[in-house]
Amino acid sequence: MGKVALITGVTGQDGAYLAEYLIKKGYTVHGIKRRSSLFNTDRIDHLYQDPHESHRNLILHYGDMTDSMNITRIIGDVKPDEIYNLAAMSHVKVSFDTPEYTANADGIGTLRILEAVRLLDLVKKTRIYQASTSELYGLVQEIPQKETTPFYPRSPYAVAKLYAYWITVNYREAYGMHASNGILFNHESPLRGETFVTRKVTRAVARIVLGLQKEVFMGNLSSQRDWGHAKDYIKAMYLILQQEESDDYVISTGVTTTIRDFIKMAFNEVGVEVAFKGEGVDEVGIIASIDEAKFAKLVGEEQLAMFKKRIGEVVVGVDPAYFRPTEVDILIGDSTKARTKLNWTPEYDLKALCQDMVANDLNLMKKEEYLKDGGYRILNYFE
Numbered sequence: 001m002g003k004v005a006l007i008t009g010v011t012g013q014d015g016a017y018l019a020e021y022l023i024k025k026g027y028t029v030h031g032i033k034r035r036s037s038l039f040n041t042d043r044i045d046h047l048y049q050d051p052h053e054s055h056r057n058l059i060l061h062y063g064d065m066t067d068s069m070n071i072t073r074i075i076g077d078v079k080p081d082e083i084y085n086l087a088a089m090s091h092v093k094v095s096f097d098t099p100e101y102t103a104n105a106d107g108i109g110t111l112r113i114l115e116a117v118r119l120l121d122l123v124k125k126t127r128i129y130q131a132s133t134s135e136l137y138g139l140v141q142e143i144p145q146k147e148t149t150p151f152y153p154r155s156p157y158a159v160a161k162l163y164a165y166w167i168t169v170n171y172r173e174a175y176g177m178h179a180s181n182g183i184l185f186n187h188e189s190p191l192r193g194e195t196f197v198t199r200k201v202t203r204a205v206a207r208i209v210l211g212l213q214k215e216v217f218m219g220n221l222s223s224q225r226d227w228g229h230a231k232d233y234i235k236a237m238y239l240i241l242q243q244e245e246s247d248d249y250v251i252s253t254g255v256t257t258t259i260r261d262f263i264k265m266a267f268n269e270v271g272v273e274v275a276f277k278g279e280g281v282d283e284v285g286i287i288a289s290i291d292e293a294k295f296a297k298l299v300g301e302e303q304l305a306m307f308k309k310r311i312g313e314v315v316v317g318v319d320p321a322y323f324r325p326t327e328v329d330i331l332i333g334d335s336t337k338a339r340t341k342l343n344w345t346p347e348y349d350l351k352a353l354c355q356d357m358v359a360n361d362l363n364l365m366k367k368e369e370y371l372k373d374g375g376y377r378i379l380n381y382f383e
């Protein structure tokens with residue numbers, strides 16, 4: 001018999017990759033999905049099986065991290081070998097608008113899982129992975145950040161995740177639970193939510209070169225992030241739960257890059273050189289030059305003829321609406337512990353990640369004709 005895993009947040013970026021990975025390993029995966037007025041299962045539709053099939057390896061349950069009884073009932077029914085607690089209100093900027101909800105879902109939500117496992121007498125059976133975050137380091141006290149670096153959270157999201165981190169450690173120490181924190185640095189992919197910075201950029205690049213959008217407005221261009229590929233990071237989650245002893249691990253690439261440089265990289269993927277000039281809210285990115293052969297091959301001859309006319313024009317602007325009340329300026333992780341103890345090594349570097357995301361969004365935007373206006377407006381109001 002294969003193992004049974006329960007994934008909260010199965011409809012999210014990481015939940016989708018992890019579900020696929022575990023199913024391939026022979027697991028039966030149970031996923032918790034919130035009720036929504038639309039399906040919202042795009043990321044896992046390829047894994048979906050009709051409930052009438054006799055041997056399913058993906059089973060969905062309606063649930064919510066804010067509902068203790070529901071969480072306890074599902075864990076009691078499923079009796080999983082492993083729980084991956086990935087569900088969260090995961091957008092840092094939005095957490096300033098919804099701080100109480102964020103504390104409830106991201107902080108107390110984790111307690112609900114731990115307490116359910118304890119009350120249901122599953123402590124010896126069930127291992128728990130908690131999705132902790134590099135946002136815990138916030139106003140960084142050390143560069144690079146590792147497991148022993150003190151935390152200094154800078155958003156309601158990070159403060160909620162700080163509670164989740166420590167309650168996980170506490171239940172491990174108090175009750176001998178196999179409960180571990182993965183302190184994951186930013187990880188992205190073609191499945192990344194559209195309002196996180198990398199995906200906002202790769203979508204915008206695709207739309208701009210296809211002539212669907214003139215310009216993209218960004219927030220703080222100078223912050224620095226250590227970005228990896230979600231496909232590599234979900235493997236670390238799995239490895240953490242396969243260890244005999246539970247423990248906490250930093251998962252990162254060890255390379256940090258500014259938002260500005262990521263924008264340049266993304267445009268470069270389609271042969272466009274963007275140069276930045278000006279400062280603060282007046283900073284702009286302009287089209288400096290085009291590698292015509294590359295652009296024509298990837299985007300199209302027709303689009304090249306149009307885009308050449310835009311050399312010298314602005315494609316990136318700054319809108320202070322996207323600034324955060326308190327910012328995390330720089331993140332760079334030291335994942336030596338995970339690399340030595342878990343034998344974890346990422347396959348993707350930032351260039352390969354960026355290439356994957358731009359290629360995906362280019363294909364998508366070539367199809368997504370209906371997004372012509374709506375997609376652009378949504379991006380500008382809700383990031």
Ligand code: NDP
Pocket residue numbers: 008009010011012013014015032033034036040063064065066085086087088089090091105131132133134183184185186187188193
């Ligand atoms: P996503 O935002 O893509 O996915 C979050 C998931 O949580 C979605 O399935 C969402 O459901 C679900 N969810 C949100 N609120 C609730 C709730 N109240 N009850 C039940 N489910 C809920 O996040 P990622 O996949 O990127 O991240 C996974 C986890 O890892 C999160 O906890 C995040 O905070 C953390 N993390 C992420 C990092 C990253 O760089 N991606 C880095 C470090 C930590 P719905 O689809 O309905 O919105």
Ligand code: GDR
Pocket residue numbers: 090091092093132133134135184185186187195196197198200217218219220221223224225259322323324327328383
């Ligand atoms: P982050 O990711 O806050 O690090 O949290 P995000 O991609 O939202 O921001 C990264 C940095 O980019 C700057 N930025 C912008 N961000 C967004 N979203 N939109 C913009 O227009 C923009 N312009 C500049 C931000 O200010 C920030 O400095 C992510 C989430 O996945 C968390 O759940 C996770 O815990 C951490 O990564 C690790």
